[in-house]
Amino acid sequence: MKSIGDHIKQSRLALGLSQADAAKKLNISTPAFCKIETGQTDLNISRLLQISKTFKVPVMQLIAGQSEGSNSSEELTALKKELIDKEEEINKLRKKVIDLYDKLGI
Numbered sequence: 001m002k003s004i005g006d007h008i009k010q011s012r013l014a015l016g017l018s019q020a021d022a023a024k025k026l027n028i029s030t031p032a033f034c035k036i037e038t039g040q041t042d043l044n045i046s047r048l049l050q051i052s053k054t055f056k057v058p059v060m061q062l063i064a065g066q067s068e069g070s071n072s073s074e075e076l077t078a079l080k081k082e083l084i085d086k087e088e089e090i091n092k093l094r095k096k097v098i099d100l101y102d103k104l105g106i
Contacts, residue, residue: 004048005039007065011055012037025054 012022023033035041036051043051052059 002065003039004043004062005037007062008051008055009037010065011051011057011062015055022054026050 012019017025019033019037020030023030026033032041036043036047048059048062052062055062
């Protein structure tokens with residue numbers, strides 16, 4: 001599993017920035033940025049938001065390595081369909097239970 005630092009590095013490379021360029025945009029030193037990418041420094045929320053804004057990527061992409069257009073939307077659609085199917089199955093089973101109660105006179 002990749003770390004947040006790896007995802008930050010991928011985003012930086014996608015922009016064609018060096019570590020020095022990225023550090024300059026974030027107003028931090030190059031060694032400080034290097035420590036972020038290598039995981040030697042724990043990120044706080046405000047720094048993560050700053051990187052997200054500066055690199056113009058969603059925070060979720062930095063955290064989980066998922067871009068907005070990735071498989072997550074396809075997975076979400078599949079899960080919604082599965083949920084609808086399960087709800088229909090539950091409704092059919094409820095009807096069967098009600099019918100059984102009626103037959104038993106309960």
